[in-house]
Structure formats: C-alpha cells, structure tokens
Amino acid sequence: MSTTAAPRVPPVTGAGLGHCGMGYDVDAIRDHFPALAGGTAFFDGPGGTQTPDVVADAVAATLVSEISNRGQVTPAERRADEVVRAARAAVGDLLAVDPGDVVLGRSATALTFVAARTLSRGWAAGDEVVVSRLDHDANVRPWVLAAEAAGATVRFAEFDPASGELAAADVEAVVGSRTKLVAVTAASNLIGTRPDLPAIAKVAHEAGALCYVDGVHATAHVSVDVAAEGADLWVCSPYKFLGPHHGVLAAAPAVLEGLRPDKLVPSTDVVPERFELGTLPYELLAGTTAAIDFLATLAGAAGSTRRECLVDAFAALDEHESRLYGRLEDGLRRLDGIRLHSNAARRTPTMLMTFEDHDVQDVRGHLADRGINAPAGHFYAWECSHHLGLGAAGGLRVGLAPYSTDSDIDRLLEGLEEAIRP
Structure with a gap:
C-alpha cells in the first residue's frame, strides 16, 4: 500500500473573478436568488441558506x-x-x-464520525475527551461514542446559560494531563455564541491535546483562518453559505498524515483522498x-486574489448583518412576553427566543402563514437546549443571511408582535 505524501494542489486565485466588487448592494445580491421571488422572508439560514x-x-x-x-x-x-x-x-x-x-465528504456530521473513529484508535482507559454543552450534537455524540468504545472518559465544558458565554477557563476546568482532544464550536448554531477559539485552542495544546472545531455555523458569517483560530481540524458545510449539501474538513497536514x-x-x-x-x-x-x-x-475593496476578495466580502457582510441584527434585537427587546437566549458579547446574527404565554411552534406557524420562515426546535443542539432549560422543545430561532433586508426585519417584528399580542 502506498504511503506517498499527497501532491499539493496548486492554488487557484478565483479565475474569472477579476477584481472584487465595490460596496454591499443587497438588492443586486438578491437578484441572484430565484427563491426570493416568491416574497418569503427567510430567517432559516442557520439551517441552510437559499441558493x-x-x-x-x-x-x-x-x-x-x-x-x-x-x-x-x-x-x-x-x-x-x-x-x-x-x-x-x-x-x-x-x-x-x-x-x-481539504477533505471532501458527505456532511460535517459524517466527517466528524470518521475523525472520531480514527482518532480514538489511539485512546485508552484513563484518557479523556472534552466536549462542550454549547455544541451541536454532531460535535458531541461522535466523540462520546468514540470515547465509550475506547474506554476513555468524556468531560463536559459548561457554558453560562444566562450570558451564553463559554470561556477558555470553562474548558480549562475540565482539561487534564490525559486529555486527548477538545471539541468545541466556533459559533453556536442555537444561540450564536462565538467563543474565544484561540484561547480555548491554547488550553488544549498546552495539555498536549488536539482542538477539533465545528465551524459549520461560523463559516457562513465570518472570515475564517483555521491556523489563526488555533484549530487542528475544522469542519463546515457549504449549504450553510449558499452552496450545495455536503461537508468539508480542513486540517493541519501533520494531523491528516x-x-x-x-x-x-x-x-x-x-492525503486527503484517503479520507474520501x-x-x-x-x-x-x-x-x-x-x-x-x-x-x-x-463586496469589498478591489483585490487581486480570491482570498483577498473573501476577506473584504466577509467584512462587508458582517457590517450588513450586524446593522440588521442590531435593529432586530432592539425591536425584540421592546416587545413584552419574549425571552431572548442569545446574549453573548460576541455572536453571529442568530437569535433564539421563547415566549411567556405562547408555544414556540404556534408562533412559528403564525409567522409561516405570513410568509416568514423562522423555525422552532432544538436544531440538534441537544446539550445546549437542555442546558438552557428548554429541553427538547427548544425555541424559535431567527438568523440572517447575505440576502436579508430591512424589510425582512420589519415583517418579522410585526409578525411576532401580532403572534404574542394578548
């Protein structure tokens, strides 16, 4: 069997892109989305964007x-x-x-299971794996199952349910000398929290452990530099950022080899074909x-490479989504009868909410009848939803995407006010 090192694929700088565009023109962006022609206001981007x-x-x-x-x-x-x-x-x-x-695969979940099965072959009784309550179950259960099969111990890093914050100290509290891996999200798909990844990765690395990052939700909203974040392995899903349904895994060469x-x-x-x-x-x-x-x-200033254009584009996207999210959060906090669970200082434009006198599914149905897609549930963030005290019911989740507009925000706030009006 060959053990030849993988040939490095020559970089492509976005052939055909030319220079990046100037300014963020949401109307021009929306013209490229046939699904928007029906008039629906889509707030379900965290589950998958329109194409x-x-x-x-x-x-x-x-x-x-x-x-x-x-x-x-x-x-x-x-x-x-x-x-x-x-x-x-x-x-x-x-x-x-x-x-x-870059490893290409069926889904982020499938790739994480492959990584967990493979990495756990080096684990033994007494070894430890750290996962967090903040994560999607796709970055919890594969590691729990792999640890159980290897006889290793699983430790959970707890986040503050009031603020939604997961600090490096919370991870450090459960990392020990036998920790083999720390699995953590770059952004919670349920409440949007973006932990301090470099600080968490430093904790993992000082203990001699790998840091596996679920970047599925974060990659849709922020410019990513895997090495700068301290991740040894980073998984994400193109369908969260306007692409088709499959998954990708990026990892340090030494890890893959x-x-x-x-x-x-x-x-x-x-490598990377051995994983595909x-x-x-x-x-x-x-x-x-x-x-x-x-x-x-x-959007963004003119750049000569695709990477430069992407960095500029995500900066402009962040500005666009942050402005809309500010309007959304301000409007929500003015409404009585709503409890907001997205409170971290740094987060994606994602908001989870519950209602004092209304079931989240009833509110979801009310919005759907008005052409507003805002789903409700736990969204596979099983540990997170239960840690928040919401159980399997979860909450109503709204998230922004590159095609979101002020009009969408207005419609959502009006629809919510109608739904919870006494």
Missing part, C-alpha cells in the same frame, strides 16, 4: 457535461479531476488553508466552488 442561480447553474452544467471518474487520459476524466481540484482550492481560499489539506482511517484496499492512501470514501459528488463540488466565488464578489 444563488450561479450555484444551481454550476451544478446543472456539471451533471450534463462530459464527465467520468477522475483521471488524465480522456477529457471526461480530466474534467472530473479539475472539478475536484477547483473545489479544494476554493475551500482553501475560504478557510486560509492549503488545498491539499498521521491518521489511518478505514478504507477499501484498492483506494489511494494519499467512494466517488466524490462532482456536481456538488462544482456548486461549492461557484458559491465561494459568489461570496468573493459580495
């Missing part, structure tokens, strides 16, 4: 193109190979990692490249 036309076009064009399994002999083989290389390069620009360190996942005998042993089971979904990868290219043109 721009350029992404759908890329998916369709790939499906009907001359394409086959990857190779270098026929045009169809070369096209498949280029689709994969382009997707790795785009994700590399998005996360500030080398394209050769040291892991030996289950694989078929004839499949390659090079079966034929990759070329059409979804083409859509992911298109989504990242689209993000890179949202």
Whole structure:
C-alpha cells in the first residue's frame, strides 16, 4: 500500500473573478436568488441558506457535461479531476488553508464520525475527551461514542446559560494531563455564541491535546483562518453559505498524515483522498466552488486574489448583518412576553427566543402563514437546549443571511408582535 505524501494542489486565485466588487448592494445580491421571488422572508439560514442561480447553474452544467471518474487520459476524466481540484482550492481560499489539506465528504456530521473513529484508535482507559454543552450534537455524540468504545472518559465544558458565554477557563476546568482532544464550536448554531477559539485552542495544546472545531455555523458569517483560530481540524458545510449539501474538513497536514482511517484496499492512501470514501459528488463540488466565488464578489475593496476578495466580502457582510441584527434585537427587546437566549458579547446574527404565554411552534406557524420562515426546535443542539432549560422543545430561532433586508426585519417584528399580542 502506498504511503506517498499527497501532491499539493496548486492554488487557484478565483479565475474569472477579476477584481472584487465595490460596496454591499443587497438588492443586486438578491437578484441572484430565484427563491426570493416568491416574497418569503427567510430567517432559516442557520439551517441552510437559499441558493444563488450561479450555484444551481454550476451544478446543472456539471451533471450534463462530459464527465467520468477522475483521471488524465480522456477529457471526461480530466474534467472530473479539475472539478475536484477547483473545489479544494476554493475551500482553501475560504478557510486560509492549503488545498491539499481539504477533505471532501458527505456532511460535517459524517466527517466528524470518521475523525472520531480514527482518532480514538489511539485512546485508552484513563484518557479523556472534552466536549462542550454549547455544541451541536454532531460535535458531541461522535466523540462520546468514540470515547465509550475506547474506554476513555468524556468531560463536559459548561457554558453560562444566562450570558451564553463559554470561556477558555470553562474548558480549562475540565482539561487534564490525559486529555486527548477538545471539541468545541466556533459559533453556536442555537444561540450564536462565538467563543474565544484561540484561547480555548491554547488550553488544549498546552495539555498536549488536539482542538477539533465545528465551524459549520461560523463559516457562513465570518472570515475564517483555521491556523489563526488555533484549530487542528475544522469542519463546515457549504449549504450553510449558499452552496450545495455536503461537508468539508480542513486540517493541519501533520494531523491528516498521521491518521489511518478505514478504507477499501484498492483506494489511494494519499492525503486527503484517503479520507474520501467512494466517488466524490462532482456536481456538488462544482456548486461549492461557484458559491465561494459568489461570496468573493459580495463586496469589498478591489483585490487581486480570491482570498483577498473573501476577506473584504466577509467584512462587508458582517457590517450588513450586524446593522440588521442590531435593529432586530432592539425591536425584540421592546416587545413584552419574549425571552431572548442569545446574549453573548460576541455572536453571529442568530437569535433564539421563547415566549411567556405562547408555544414556540404556534408562533412559528403564525409567522409561516405570513410568509416568514423562522423555525422552532432544538436544531440538534441537544446539550445546549437542555442546558438552557428548554429541553427538547427548544425555541424559535431567527438568523440572517447575505440576502436579508430591512424589510425582512420589519415583517418579522410585526409578525411576532401580532403572534404574542394578548
């Protein structure tokens, strides 16, 4: 079996992008989303954003193109190979990692299970794994199950339910000399809290542990630099940031090279392909490249590379979403009968709420009848919802996306006021 190191994919600087656009024009951005033509106000972005036309076009064009399994002999083989290389390069620009360190997979959950099964082979009785109550269950249960199978101990880092804050000290309190891994979210998909990742990663690394970060929710809202965040492994999902449904994992080269996942005998042993089971979904990868290219043109000063454009675009997006979120939060805090559970000092534009005299599902239905999509539940943040005292019922969650507008905020506030009016 080959142990040859993975060939590094040459970086792509966003061919065809030219220079980034100037200014954040939400109306022009919305023109690329066919789903918005129906008039619905979408606040369900944390569960998956709407899709721009350029992404759908890329998916369709790939499906009907001359394409086959990857190779270098026929045009169809070369096209498949280029689709994969382009997707790795785009994700590399998005996360500030080398394209050769990008693993492509079925979903963030599936990739985390693969990572947990593989990493836990080096664990034994007495070893410890730290997870947090703030996380989506996809960054809790895989580690709990892997630890149980290895005989290792699981320790939970607790967050403050009143403020929603998870501090490095909360993690440090449960990290010990036998800690092998700290799993933590970059942003809570339920209440939006963004912990201080570099500080948490430092705690993990000082104990000799790896830091595994669920970046699914954060990657849709902030410019990510995996190394700067201190993450050894970072997982995210393109469908949260305008792309198709699949997952990606970025990791430090030394980490990937040291892991030996289950694989078929004839499949390659090079990194990152050794982690990718079966034929990759070329059409979804083409859509992911298109989504990242689209993000890179949202706004910002002129830049010569896609990475520069992405950094500028996320700065402009943050300004746009922060302004709208400020209006939303101010309006919500003026309404009687609403309890807000998103209170951390640093968070994504995501708000979880419950109501004194109304069931969250009833309020959700009232909004849906008025063309406002704001779902309710625990959203798989099982530990988080229970730690907040909300149990399986959870709350009503609203989140902003690149296409959100002031009109959407007005409609939501008016709809909520109607729904909870005595």
